[in-house]
Amino acid sequence: MRIQQWVTLTIGLTAILGSQCGLAHALSKITSHEIAGVVTGTNGPEAGVWVIAETNDFQTKFAKVVTTDDQGRFVLPQMPKANYQVWVRGYGLIDSPKVQTHNGQVLNLKAVQAPNPQEEAKYFPGVYWYSMIDVPKASEFPGTGDSGNGIPTFMKTQAYWIDTMKNSCQSCHALGTRGIREIPELFKSQHPGDSFLAWAQRTQAGQAMGNMALTLGRLGPDRGLAMYADWTDRIAKGEVPFAKPERPKGIERNAVYTMWDWSTPKYYMHDAISTDKRHPTLNANGLIYGAPEESTDLVPTLDPIKNIASSVKMPFADPNTPSSLTLPRSTSAYWGDEPIWDGHDSIHNLIWDDQGKLWFAARNRGENNPEFCKQGSDHPSAKVVPLNSSVRQLSVYDPKSKEWNLIDTCFTTQHLYFGRDKDNTLWTSAGGAGAGVVGWLNTRMYLSTKDAQKSQGWTPLIIDTNANGKRDEYVEANQPVDPTKDKRVIAGFYGVQASPVDNAIWGQSMDVGFSRIDQPSYLIRLMPGQDPTHTALAEIFQPPKGAFGARGVDIDSKGVVWTVLSSGHMASFNRNLCKGPLNGPSSAQGTHCPEGWTLYPFPGPQFKNVESTGSADGAYYIWVDLYNTLGLGRDVPIASSNGGEALMALVNGKMINLRIPYPLGFFSKNVDGRIDNAALGWKGKGLWTTSGTRTNFHSGDGGKDSSPKVYKVQMRPNPLAF
Amino acid sequence: MQRKLLYLFSTALFSWGAWAQAPSGSALVQQYGCLNCHNVDQKLVGPAYKAVSEKYRSDREAASIVLAKKIKAGGAGNWGRIPMPPHPNVSDDDAKQMVTWILSL
Numbered sequence: 001m002r003i004q005q006w007v008t009l010t011i012g013l014t015a016i017l018g019s020q021c022g023l024a025h026a027l028s029k030i031t032s033h034e035i036a037g038v039v040t041g042t043n044g045p046e047a048g049v050w051v052i053a054e055t056n057d058f059q060t061k062f063a064k065v066v067t068t069d070d071q072g073r074f075v076l077p078q079m080p081k082a083n084y085q086v087w088v089r090g091y092g093l094i095d096s097p098k099v100q101t102h103n104g105q106v107l108n109l110k111a112v113q114a115p116n117p118q119e120e121a122k123y124f125p126g127v128y129w130y131s132m133i134d135v136p137k138a139s140e141f142p143g144t145g146d147s148g149n150g151i152p153t154f155m156k157t158q159a160y161w162i163d164t165m166k167n168s169c170q171s172c173h174a175l176g177t178r179g180i181r182e183i184p185e186l187f188k189s190q191h192p193g194d195s196f197l198a199w200a201q202r203t204q205a206g207q208a209m210g211n212m213a214l215t216l217g218r219l220g221p222d223r224g225l226a227m228y229a230d231w232t233d234r235i236a237k238g239e240v241p242f243a244k245p246e247r248p249k250g251i252e253r254n255a256v257y258t259m260w261d262w263s264t265p266k267y268y269m270h271d272a273i274s275t276d277k278r279h280p281t282l283n284a285n286g287l288i289y290g291a292p293e294e295s296t297d298l299v300p301t302l303d304p305i306k307n308i309a310s311s312v313k314m315p316f317a318d319p320n321t322p323s324s325l326t327l328p329r330s331t332s333a334y335w336g337d338e339p340i341w342d343g344h345d346s347i348h349n350l351i352w353d354d355q356g357k358l359w360f361a362a363r364n365r366g367e368n369n370p371e372f373c374k375q376g377s378d379h380p381s382a383k384v385v386p387l388n389s390s391v392r393q394l395s396v397y398d399p400k401s402k403e404w405n406l407i408d409t410c411f412t413t414q415h416l417y418f419g420r421d422k423d424n425t426l427w428t429s430a431g432g433a434g435a436g437v438v439g440w441l442n443t444r445m446y447l448s449t450k451d452a453q454k455s456q457g458w459t460p461l462i463i464d465t466n467a468n469g470k471r472d473e474y475v476e477a478n479q480p481v482d483p484t485k486d487k488r489v490i491a492g493f494y495g496v497q498a499s500p501v502d503n504a505i506w507g508q509s510m511d512v513g514f515s516r517i518d519q520p521s522y523l524i525r526l527m528p529g530q531d532p533t534h535t536a537l538a539e540i541f542q543p544p545k546g547a548f549g550a551r552g553v554d555i556d557s558k559g560v561v562w563t564v565l566s567s568g569h570m571a572s573f574n575r576n577l578c579k580g581p582l583n584g585p586s587s588a589q590g591t592h593c594p595e596g597w598t599l600y601p602f603p604g605p606q607f608k609n610v611e612s613t614g615s616a617d618g619a620y621y622i623w624v625d626l627y628n629t630l631g632l633g634r635d636v637p638i639a640s641s642n643g644g645e646a647l648m649a650l651v652n653g654k655m656i657n658l659r660i661p662y663p664l665g666f667f668s669k670n671v672d673g674r675i676d677n678a679a680l681g682w683k684g685k686g687l688w689t690t691s692g693t694r695t696n697f698h699s700g701d702g703g704k705d706s707s708p709k710v711y712k713v714q715m716r717p718n719p720l721a722f
Numbered sequence: 723m724q725r726k727l728l729y730l731f732s733t734a735l736f737s738w739g740a741w742a743q744a745p746s747g748s749a750l751v752q753q754y755g756c757l758n759c760h761n762v763d764q765k766l767v768g769p770a771y772k773a774v775s776e777k778y779r780s781d782r783e784a785a786s787i788v789l790a791k792k793i794k795a796g797g798a799g800n801w802g803r804i805p806m807p808p809h810p811n812v813s814d815d816d817a818k819q820m821v822t823w824i825l826s827l
Contacts (some may be wrong), residue, residue: 146765200804209757217759217766221804326753330807543776 126176179698568614629673746825
């Protein structure tokens with residue numbers, strides 16, 4: 001039978017391909033390292049559908065996904081020897097029956113047409129579902145409060161609302177996934193026929209209840225819950241998305257997605273890291289490490305060569321360091337009354353240095369800062385801005401010696417990236433826009449002295465409003481501009497990145513939906529100067545009119561800054577295009593260089609009530625591929641598209657949609673790229689990321705059995721390359 | 723008289739010592755995450771604490787018992803449709819202390 005299939009396939013392919021006989025020839029040469037075949041449906045070959053192969057033969061679950069070419073052909077490359085289940089998934093289809101197979105086989109897979117729109121839409125990315133949400137019309141803002149339209153008066157524009165939905169709700173959840181667009185039976189049974197109360201109950205479930213309450217408080221709880229309840233009611237009645245996604249096309253079909261389980265279904269990840277962004281060959285073929293944020297102190301690891309997942313326990317310094325175990329919670333539809341998180345370290349983000357050490361934004365004590373941070377200290381930075389508390393500090397791990405060092409910082413850490421200076425300065429973000437300072441660690445000094453106090457510093461964000469080119473006396477943020485002085489801005493880095501072209505450190509401050517303060521988002525350029533505590537000067541840049549909600553930042557090799565916007569755009573900012581002065585009184589608001597921005601709408605529908613060039617999609621972060629680790633070229637910006645369940649790469653101004661279709665609800669918060677062996681071309685490199693949703697059990701592909709995943713993304717020269 | 727004064731002084735000293743060691747009601751509402759849903763002045767998901775204090779101004783003694791129980795058991799209906807979830811991990815003493823503080827506003 002196999003031989004018969006093989007002959008049939010080969011003859012068929014030869015007949016079909018004609019001018020592409022080279023590819024057919026390649027297909028006929030598959031080895032024990034590949035699985036290949038063709039997918040056909042009722043109307044012939046199925047182009048642009050996914051073929052998924054999965055195995056439980058290794059220590060951890062392994063799966064690979066490729067896309068069929070225009071003749072329905074596929075090759076799953078670089079398949080470790082195992083028994084696999086293989087099936088077809090695609091728009092217009094439902095999952096085909098799973099076929100048992102193993103390496104070296106050529107398969108003839110039958111696609112199954114979706115019997116109705118509801119079944120078809122189950123595979124759409126979340127943005128298609130949540131664009132159905134009836135967002136309050138622009139005319140309803142500013143809100144008129146409890147006695148009016150239920151929207152709080154501090155919700156001044158529709159953009160505030162959208163930024164809250166995206167940068168608060170969607171920060172943690174893959175909105176639109178099945179587990180969110182459908183209300184669990186537990187809550188329906190508690191409140192039969194009353195989806196408002198069912199939503200009230202579900203937003204109190206689990207240990208993130210506090211975060212969700214804060215967000216509801218911002219939306220206006222009655223109006224917010226009513227909006228979500230109306231959305232899920234309509235879906236329960238059979239309403240389906242008003243727009244349909246397109247199947248992958250062009251080079252989107254060249255992608256290869258490989259994935260492994262790591263950690264456990266009770267935990268979730270924030271980020272994964274494979275190498276040093278500045279030196280992408282570091283840690284070649286080595287372990288991938290993850291950051292489990294609030295869920296656990298166990299840092300997950302993956303050996304992608306041996307397919308082994310494991311973990312390393314991060315310590316904390318103070319035995320009274322708070323744990324997520326004690327967070328208030330109500331009954332979960334998935335976990336009942338069991339508290340599933342027990343994380344003290346709050347491990348948010350991690351990064352490799354050039355010596356192979358891993359640095360973490362992680363908590364190692366309670367919030368109260370040591371005395372050297374506070375008023376009266378002789379620490380140079382504390383003399384400028386004393387800091388009484390920080391919610392997360394730093395830690396460093398040496399994989400060779402297995403040694404941890406916990407570093408007490410006065411400033412809060414969130415993201416972290418290395419500078420390109422002789423001190424190997426680790427620049428950090430604080431997360432919240434209200435932080436008011438930017439902190440750093442001189443890692444060369446720290447590693448040689450272990451003196452955390454001396455090795456750290458921080459600076460307020462001071463704008464050169466008196467335009468004399470240097471930092472001097474300043475007015476505070478709540479004081480009017482004084483033309484004889486500089487001016488402080490109370491903002492904070494969320495994203496952070498050192499420029500590869502000059503000494504600037506770029507950051508980005510969050511908009512109102514995340515920060516919960518009435519202030520727009522900014523890109524921030526910080527020039528540290530000789531003594532950053534006293535010399536650093538900042539420039540701030542608001543997104544142009546019609547765009548809002550910057551999140552994440554990276555910089556290409558030409559110095560162009562990239563971010564993603566909750567208005568539904570990827571955006572670049574080129575400071576060299578600014579026409580007016582970059583300092584002086586007119587620079588205090590950050591509205592002085594709209595000409596520096598270029599907006600690129602994300603694919604997918606917009607909310608019906610929203611008039612904007614962007615889409616309903618929201619992206620968590622952005623990363624620029626400086627070394628072509630993916631294969632789409634140098635300097636390609638790649639957004640973590642949470643609504644698109646994809647990585648969105650911008651190539652020559654065109655968005656390349658790398659949707660990862662399995663498991664449903666792909667939700668990344670960042671990527672990085674590593675070159676394991678440059679001589680192997682596309683086979684020797686790729687991007688790495690992890691599932692960043694806090695609720696893997698909402699996916700729709702499985703429930704409580706769904707572990708977080710590690711993903712590797714590679715681009716082949718064509719869909720059949722191996 | 724001297725013994726009475728000494729008693730009063732030592733009682734006051736003891737009370738102050740206990741107060742200094744125990745978290746205040748305002749610290750407890752922060753510790754237990756109550757401020758995610760409540761604010762002193764403003765309605766969020768739950769009512770403003772000052773509104774709660776005002777509502778029960780006429781009978782604080784009875785209110786303190788009812789509200790402490792409500793913190794632990796949860797409740798719904800007095801302040802709109804959204805229920806307050808139960809907080810079984812809050813001790814009786816802490817619940818009383820938080821209510822005392824809320825009713826003092």
